[in-house]
Amino acid sequence: MTETVREEAPTAGKPSGGLLEIRDLMVVFDGFKAINGVDLTVGEGELRFLIGPNGAGKTTLIDVITGLTKPTSGTVTFAGASLVGRKEHQIVRMGVGRTFQTSVVFEELSVLENIDLAATFRNPLVKLLRRRRGVSDEVAAALATIGLEDLADKPAGILSHGQRQWLEIGMLIAQGPKLLLLDEPVAGMSKDERERTGELLTEIARDHTVIVIEHDMEFLRRYASTVTVLHEGSVLVEGDVAAVQADPKVQEVYLGRKKEDAA
């Protein structure tokens, strides 16, 4: 029942309510409030950036959305359904996909096989019944989106760092998510690779909702519209990138550490 993903292609930059709605979220680890009363609404079709200093709670927030960490209290609603208490694989099947800071590609498998395997994960039964020969539409589309067609048959182990990140994004797309959560997708990338990734994210956001954790201020300035700043487990500020950068609270807790970036 879950294959159709892109029924609607919302206009970029025109969110239509909350695809993801988080209310009064708390995550407490041994008395430490890693998330402390977060409210967050991300509308369908948004490309939302999540920033904040180390330990602000960004990864914990993504962990809660994807079912890896159980919240202490609060609600997480995706497309009208609660995610709290669901298992990770159920949340993937509901249409939420994420990348991790550490790579999850199989090095011996080809680029194409990695994408195919990822696509199979979301809808194993459908794939099994179809017993297709050749490449399914969603796998071909994912491969084209990430621009690695020329390397389709090469083992993933030979990919550069940037290409590997794109492959992981392709693997996510092939699972047909509505919401993609990307954890520092341009970390360690060259300038050209960052640019290519920015274009890729912009393209993906045309028919997906995307939340990106990112530290790179230049990247944010170029590709972000709405930015949410987390600090000590709470939302400090939210707004467009220019307003967020100009906010004294943000400069103090976040940009203040990187004056050269904030200029």
Ligand SMILES: Nc1ncnc2c1ncn2[C@@H]1O[C@H](COP(=O)(O)OP(=O)(O)OP(=O)(O)O)[C@@H](O)[C@H]1O
């Ligand atoms: N499983 C855990 N047990 C105890 N404390 C944790 C756990 N996971 C995270 N924390 C703590 O919660 C806080 C938030 O961590 P989190 O990784 O979410 O921050 P972050 O904003 O993603 O930081 P970074 O930019 O460094 O990745 C940190 O102080 C971290 O040490």
